[in-house]
Amino acid sequence: MKMVLVVACALIDADGRILLAQRPEGKALAGLWEFPGGKLETGERPEDALIRELKEELGITVKHACLAPLTFASHAYDDFHLLMPLYVCRRWEGDVTGREGQALAWVRPQKLRDYPMPPADAPLIPHLQDLLSPLSSSLL
Ligand SMILES: Nc1nc2c([nH]c(=O)n2[C@H]2C[C@H](O)[C@@H](COP(=O)(O)OP(=O)(O)OP(=O)(O)O)O2)c(=O)[nH]1
Numbered sequence: 001m002k003m004v005l006v007v008a009c010a011l012i013d014a015d016g017r018i019l020l021a022q023r024p025e026g027k028a029l030a031g032l033w034e035f036p037g038g039k040l041e042t043g044e045r046p047e048d049a050l051i052r053e054l055k056e057e058l059g060i061t062v063k064h065a066c067l068a069p070l071t072f073a074s075h076a077y078d079d080f081h082l083l084m085p086l087y088v089c090r091r092w093e094g095d096v097t098g099r100e101g102q103a104l105a106w107v108r109p110q111k112l113r114d115y116p117m118p119p120a121d122a123p124l125i126p127h128l129q130d131l132l133s134p135l136s137s138s139l140l
């Protein structure tokens with residue numbers, strides 16, 4: 001089974017909302033809502049790849065120190081196995097814009113399930129909900 005490493009990021013704004021991006025037509029899983037990010041290039045460090053992807057996809061500048069690991073997805077797709085670390089980031093420079101024509105949505109943690117996501121992403125949702133509402137333990 002081919003292993004594919006993808007880095008992704010939950011950007012969190014001052015109101016505790018999470019950024020989702022809609023995968024563009026023509027790509028795999030088109031129309032589904034995802035965490036911005038992408039595949040590593042050869043020899044690239046994960047954090048460097050994520051910083052590059054956030055610049056390419058959203059036009060923002062993120063520092064290494066502002067990326068905190070939260071959890072990861074491990075999911076068997078038909079043709080590859082996805083391993084996807086998920087970082088959170090609350091601080092960046094620049095305005096978030098869909099640089100690749102993708103729709104964007106700032107979503108409250110309890111509304112994440114209203115947005116159809118790739119199958120790998122479902123187990124990530126309770127981790128974000130717990131991070132952002134510590135009094136309701138949705139992992140239990
Ligand atoms: N970025 C991202 N990718 C995800 C998520 N969930 C999920 O299954 N994936 C899968 C979809 C793709 O198979 C792969 C990421 O590929 P991608 O097409 O976005 O990669 P990329 O940004 O480097 O774009 P490209 O240059 O390959 O077109 O990971 C997610 O939440 N965010």
Ligand SMILES: [Mg+2]
Nearest residue numbers: 036037038039
């Ligand atoms: Mg991508």
